[in-house]
Amino acid sequence: xxxxxxxxxxxxxxxxxxxxxxxRIVTELGRVPNLTELGIFAALWSEHCSYKSSRAYFxxxxxxxxxxxxxxxxxxxxxxxxxxxxCVFKMESHNHPSFIEPYQGAATxxxxxxxxxxxxxxxxxxxLDSLRFGDLDAPRMRHLVDxxxxxxxxxxxxxxxxxxxxxxxxxxGYNGNILVNAMxxxxxxxxxxxxxxxxxxxxxxxxxxxxxxxDGIHGATMASDVxxxxxxxxRPTVQVGDPFTEKLLxxxxxxxxxxxxxxxxxxxxxxxxTSSAFEMASRAGCGLALDLSxxxxxxxxxxxxxxxxxxxxxxxxxxxxxxxxGAVLAICRRWGLDAVEIGSVVAEPEVVATFAGRPAFRLxxxxxxxxxxxxxxxxxxxxxxxxxxxxxxxxxDLAADLRALLASPVFASARPIWEQYDHSVxxxxxxxxxxDAALQLVPGTRIGLAATTDGNAVACSLDPFHGAAHxxxxxxxxxxxxxxxxxxxxxCLNFGSPENPAVMGQFVAAVDGLAEACRAFEVPVVSGNVSxxxxxxxxxxxxxxxxxxxxxxxxxxxxxxxxxxxGDTVYLLGPVEGELGGSRYLQVALGLEAGPVxxxxxxxxxxxxxxxxxxxxLGLAAAKDLSDGGLAVAAVEMSGGTVGCRLTLPxxxxxxxxxxxxxxxxxxxxxxxxxxxxxxxxxxxxxxxxLGVAGGAKMTVVVGRKHVVEEPIADLAALREGSxxxxxxx
Amino acid sequence: xxKAGSGVRGPGSGNDMRPAGxxxxxxxxxxxxxxxxxxxxxxxxxxxxxxxGDAVPVWHQSADLGGCGAVILPGGFSYGDYLRAGxxxxxxxxxxxxxxxxxxxxxxxxxxxxxxxxxEIGLLPxxxxxxxxxxxxxxxxxxxxxRDDVPLLNHLRRGQVLTLPIAHKEGNWFAPAEVxxxxxxxxxxxxxxxxxxxxxxxxxxxxxxxxxxAGLVNxxxxxxxxxxxxxxxxGALIGGLDGVxxxxxxxxxx
Numbered sequence: 001x002x003x004x005x006x007x008x009x010x011x012x013x014x015x016x017x018x019x020x021x022x023x024r025i026v027t028e029l030g031r032v033p034n035l036t037e038l039g040i041f042a043a044l045w046s047e048h049c050s051y052k053s054s055r056a057y058f059x060x061x062x063x064x065x066x067x068x069x070x071x072x073x074x075x076x077x078x079x080x081x082x083x084x085x086x087c088v089f090k091m092e093s094h095n096h097p098s099f100i101e102p103y104q105g106a107a108t109x110x111x112x113x114x115x116x117x118x119x120x121x122x123x124x125x126x127x128l129d130s131l132r133f134g135d136l137d138a139p140r141m142r143h144l145v146d147x148x149x150x151x152x153x154x155x156x157x158x159x160x161x162x163x164x165x166x167x168x169x170x171x172x173g174y175n176g177n178i179l180v181n182a183m184x185x186x187x188x189x190x191x192x193x194x195x196x197x198x199x200x201x202x203x204x205x206x207x208x209x210x211x212x213x214x215d216g217i218h219g220a221t222m223a224s225d226v227x228x229x230x231x232x233x234x235r236p237t238v239q240v241g242d243p244f245t246e247k248l249l250x251x252x253x254x255x256x257x258x259x260x261x262x263x264x265x266x267x268x269x270x271x272x273x274t275s276s277a278f279e280m281a282s283r284a285g286c287g288l289a290l291d292l293s294x295x296x297x298x299x300x301x302x303x304x305x306x307x308x309x310x311x312x313x314x315x316x317x318x319x320x321x322x323x324x325x326g327a328v329l330a331i332c333r334r335w336g337l338d339a340v341e342i343g344s345v346v347a348e349p350e351v352v353a354t355f356a357g358r359p360a361f362r363l364x365x366x367x368x369x370x371x372x373x374x375x376x377x378x379x380x381x382x383x384x385x386x387x388x389x390x391x392x393x394x395x396x397d398l399a400a401d402l403r404a405l406l407a408s409p410v411f412a413s414a415r416p417i418w419e420q421y422d423h424s425v426x427x428x429x430x431x432x433x434x435x436d437a438a439l440q441l442v443p444g445t446r447i448g449l450a451a452t453t454d455g456n457a458v459a460c461s462l463d464p465f466h467g468a469a470h471x472x473x474x475x476x477x478x479x480x481x482x483x484x485x486x487x488x489x490x491x492c493l494n495f496g497s498p499e500n501p502a503v504m505g506q507f508v509a510a511v512d513g514l515a516e517a518c519r520a521f522e523v524p525v526v527s528g529n530v531s532x533x534x535x536x537x538x539x540x541x542x543x544x545x546x547x548x549x550x551x552x553x554x555x556x557x558x559x560x561x562x563x564x565x566x567g568d569t570v571y572l573l574g575p576v577e578g579e580l581g582g583s584r585y586l587q588v589a590l591g592l593e594a595g596p597v598x599x600x601x602x603x604x605x606x607x608x609x610x611x612x613x614x615x616x617x618l619g620l621a622a623a624k625d626l627s628d629g630g631l632a633v634a635a636v637e638m639s640g641g642t643v644g645c646r647l648t649l650p651x652x653x654x655x656x657x658x659x660x661x662x663x664x665x666x667x668x669x670x671x672x673x674x675x676x677x678x679x680x681x682x683x684x685x686x687x688x689x690x691l692g693v694a695g696g697a698k699m700t701v702v703v704g705r706k707h708v709v710e711e712p713i714a715d716l717a718a719l720r721e722g723s724x725x726x727x728x729x730x
Numbered sequence: 731x732x733k734a735g736s737g738v739r740g741p742g743s744g745n746d747m748r749p750a751g752x753x754x755x756x757x758x759x760x761x762x763x764x765x766x767x768x769x770x771x772x773x774x775x776x777x778x779x780x781x782x783g784d785a786v787p788v789w790h791q792s793a794d795l796g797g798c799g800a801v802i803l804p805g806g807f808s809y810g811d812y813l814r815a816g817x818x819x820x821x822x823x824x825x826x827x828x829x830x831x832x833x834x835x836x837x838x839x840x841x842x843x844x845x846x847x848x849x850e851i852g853l854l855p856x857x858x859x860x861x862x863x864x865x866x867x868x869x870x871x872x873x874x875x876x877r878d879d880v881p882l883l884n885h886l887r888r889g890q891v892l893t894l895p896i897a898h899k900e901g902n903w904f905a906p907a908e909v910x911x912x913x914x915x916x917x918x919x920x921x922x923x924x925x926x927x928x929x930x931x932x933x934x935x936x937x938x939x940x941x942x943x944a945g946l947v948n949x950x951x952x953x954x955x956x957x958x959x960x961x962x963x964x965g966a967l968i969g970g971l972d973g974v975x976x977x978x979x980x981x982x983x984x
Binding site: 150153154157158159160242243244245247248335336418419420421422423424425426427428429430441443444556559728729730 | 766767769770772773776777805806807809810811812862863864865866867868869895897899959961962963964965966967968969
């Protein structure tokens with residue numbers, strides 16, 4: 001069928017459009033679209049590009065604040081760091097492609113998020129990845145884990161941006177849909193930020209980067225659909241990444257922007273040339289006139305339909321004044337990149353394209369972007385899990401339970417993953433992977449830039465609202481452990497099909513939970529991404545809102561310690577007991593995903609986090625927040641597997657809830673004895689409990705006169721190394 | 731000669747924090763070659779400046795080294811490393827100048843991908859295989875200094891143990907047995923992977939390199955290639971100062 005043939009309703013359905021949507025297209029245009037136009041509508045109106053089921057809820061997020069330079073709506077959010085510096089960041093999912101083809105899916109996920117950041121004039125300085133896999137013994141799962149890790153590594157390592165953080169979790173709920181959420185943080189001078197705007201009629205449109213091939217056509221529509229058994233047949237819709245070209249693009253684009261020869265610039269991400277052309281036009285209130293015959297093509301015979309919808313990677317669209325086109329092309333040539341003038345900006349808000357001397361399409365901008373369909377889909381509010389009667393816990397062997405937790409894949413050390421990522425390139429990594437949050441120096445300054453990703457899908461499936469809120473609280477605590485105060489959030493909302501009212505109910509509750517927590521902690525949401533349709537054969541993933549949070553240390557003087565040292569005094573800051581509802585303890589030790597997830601105690605958590613921030617900045621304490629696995633697992637982490645401890649629980653508390661309870665928002669602190677008075681003064685008015693001292697080769701926990709845990713610390717730490725050890729082998 | 735480096739004050743120091751004694755024409759000029767795909771060039775430039783050198787970026791198509799007295803071939807993925815790590819870079823225009831500079835006794839430091847290039851152009855012996863695990867490895871390693879009698883290792887002591895990061899997939903140094911014999915006989919091994927006490931052994935060898943070779947120096951002592959990254963360890967906040975003396979030795983040799 002020809003690219004300019006009239007497109008029927010049947011074709012629209014094949015493109016994932018509904019009958020209503022097809023009717024709207026015909027009404028908007030006053031005619032039947034041709035096939036290319038239909039493809040453009042289908043891509044831009046896809047869930048992936050239009051956020052048609054989710055956009056209505058974004059206004060619930062707090063997006064303003066004194067540090068916000070650019071909130072949602074651009075390629076990435078921008079937040080002020082002080083002293084003339086800003087950070088630019090965003091997180092994005094690449095779930096569907098990574099399940100179909102893990103290596104390329106994950107690699108191009110990294111490539112895409114990098115482009116979203118450097119397209120704004122920022123040099124990318126850190127990458128983080130939030131990964132969710134299924135049962136490691138499920139079919140294909142190890143292949144998926146290995147492919148994703150290699151894909152992220154090969155791409156990030158080559159472009160030379162350190163991969164410094166993230167998290168990984170495993171749950172059978174991801175057996176049919178793994179999650180790959182990649183986050184990038186960049187830095188720029190505040191007055192050097194660029195926007196994706198095609199402004200100034202008469203200005204030229206330049207195509208830059210890789211040639212356009214037939215790969216990734218329909219990627220956006222594929223990511224807006226559920227999987228069935230035929231998922232493998234969708235492999236051709238996965239793009240192929242070339243990190244070397246990306247590296248050249250980074251340097252070339254930063255040089256172009258630094259030289260002041262660019263008016264606006266945007267990468268060609270999902271829906272390729274289509275999205276960059278229409279979005280740039282939309283933001284500027286202008287239009288574009290393109291000659292598609294000029295688009296560099298990888299093979300002969302490519303049609304306008306293919307040229308507009310290809311998702312070939314490592315391509316940018318930029319706008320320059322006619323005077324500057326020569327300079328633009330010269331810089332691109334120097335970097336060995338293809339750059340071609342393919343059209344110009346026009347005043348009329350429409351995109352008009354010709355191909356081989358004849359009209360290819362003519363489409364108004366607004367209906368495709370700003371006025372794309374919006375749905376408030378039926379949503380059934382989730383019923384939060386209620387309290388359950390637990391089996392008796394008073395006679396549990398707590399040492400055995402701790403061992404069970406540590407040996408579970410849920411608590412697997414991610415070292416075999418992050419040792420495959422270059423996390424020190426850039427010579428600015430202060431705290432790399434394996435800590436609570438990553439911490440970097442903004443190059444050439446003493447400003448500390450911190451980032452973390454957090455989310456707990458078990459808690460979110462029990463209670464999407466409170467589970468999501470706890471993700472924000474945990475991120476705040478993680479930043480506090482490296483002395484950083486939160487300045488902005490990006491989120492990646494991973495859910496099943498929005499056409500299922502139960503899933504939509506989870507989504508709305510999670511958005512509300514995130515919004516409440518971001519308000520309470522005064523952290524604005526400046527960018528984000530929604531990934532729906534993460535379901536296979538009718539089975540949806542657990543609701544997984546991932547929080548990416550960025551923090552700042554205005555003047556970094558101390559390298560935060562992440563472990564305790566021999567002789568340190570160990571304190572617990574915050575409530576002594578946690579709650580077992582929704583805890584990892586129930587999940588792993590008892591095989592129960594049950595119980596209520598308590599609300600976040602915002603007021604108390606704000607104060608403890610502030611105190612921890614100060615202690616860490618002054619070098620008075622090493623801090624570790626209590627989250628998955630509670631105090632017991634936090635203690636093993638702080639030991640580094642080498643320095644044991646002797647901790648005595650206060651009289652009258654529940655040992656199980658103290659050691660394994662979660663959600664309390666507490667921190668474990670370790671300080672040299674000489675700093676005890678200073679630490680205690682800094683924590684005045686807060687719940688501070690002295691637990692014991694670090695030292696020795698064992699982890700000993702004393703309740704009354706009984707040693708409820710007495711295990712060699714090296715053995716405990718080694719238990720965590722088993723689950724993913726196969727990833728460091730040939 | 732200015733005793734550069736005495737004013738090192740940690741990471742992130744911009745030009746404003748350059749040691750006071752190393753100003754103007756007294757500063758030694760060190761070229762850092764930028765290949766398409768280099769990604770440690772900026773770190774190398776910053777490290778040279780930090781110890782008081784005048785760091786000069788040199789483009790891969792340049793036919794000369796801009797009159798610099800020393801040159802760094804930085805890490806990264808030059809030309810994408812598509813054929814073989816360092817193989818394409820070996821044929822770039824600037825490499826003629828690097829070779830002439832080396833043959834005339836000029837100081838050359840190849841780090842990671844730069845070391846791979848030095849093997850490709852034959853300034854150092856052997857070749858790099860994939861790591862024993864066939865995977866990229868990024869971690870801190872201990873290194874035993876084997877030579878301190880050449881200018882490029884001037885500020886180090888034989889037997890000293892350094893801690894520096896490695897970040898590579900192809901760092902498993904290999905050479906035929908007769909070449910290894912010559913290398914050892916001539917004392918060409920500059921750095922060896924070891925444990926924290928300086929003991930060499932399989933457990934302390936991250937990538938399977940023969941005889942735990944992490945760095946080699948040529949017969950004249952003016953060409954040093956090493957897989958670990960000294961330019962990433964030039965500040966207390968970023969993990970330590972163990973890279974400073976290597977960079978300082980190079981700058982002084984310029």
